[in-house]
Amino acid sequence: MIPPLPRRLFLATALAAFVAISLPVAAAAKKGAEEGQALAASIRSQRPAKPTVSKGTLRVRHPDGRRLVVPIQVKAELGTNTFPWTTVYEARFPDGRRESLRVVNLENAMPHFILHRAGG
Numbered sequence: 001m002i003p004p005l006p007r008r009l010f011l012a013t014a015l016a017a018f019v020a021i022s023l024p025v026a027a028a029a030k031k032g033a034e035e036g037q038a039l040a041a042s043i044r045s046q047r048p049a050k051p052t053v054s055k056g057t058l059r060v061r062h063p064d065g066r067r068l069v070v071p072i073q074v075k076a077e078l079g080t081n082t083f084p085w086t087t088v089y090e091a092r093f094p095d096g097r098r099e100s101l102r103v104v105n106l107e108n109a110m111p112h113f114i115l116h117r118a119g120g
Contacts, residue, residue, distance in 0.1 A: 045107060047085045048076040058091065068094065 053075050060068040070091050077086045089101040102114040 041108075044105070047105065048078065051078055052076045070094070 053073065056072050056074075058070040058072050060070065062068070070093055073088075073090045075088045075090075077088060079085055084104050084106050086105065087103045089103075091099045093099075096119075098118045100116045102116070104112040104114070106112070
């Protein structure tokens with residue numbers, strides 16, 4: 001057993017070491033969080049230079065082996081001002097169904113998501 005005085009000295013030393021290690025770690029974590037917020041704001045403030053359209057194909061294989069091929073189109077639409085701008089994801093299913101997801105990007109705000117489904 002450690003005598004009382006050395007035990008107190010040991011605990012005080014351990015506490016001091018813990019505090020000495022914890023303060024820089026906490027400061028670094030706070031700085032990292034602030035830098036992360038600044039990076040996220042910078043990314044949200046970006047917008048496409050011009051309207052664009054991309055087309056592709058989504059290929060789905062179901063667990064039972066069935067396969068589905070869905071044509072996809074992605075459009076970036078620009079507003080008249082710097083914001084908002086919109087990304088539209090459109091899918092046309094073989095059975096005639098159509099789905100679109102419209103993402104309206106706003107400056108300094110979370111984007112708005114609008115899902116539209118049309119039967120076939």
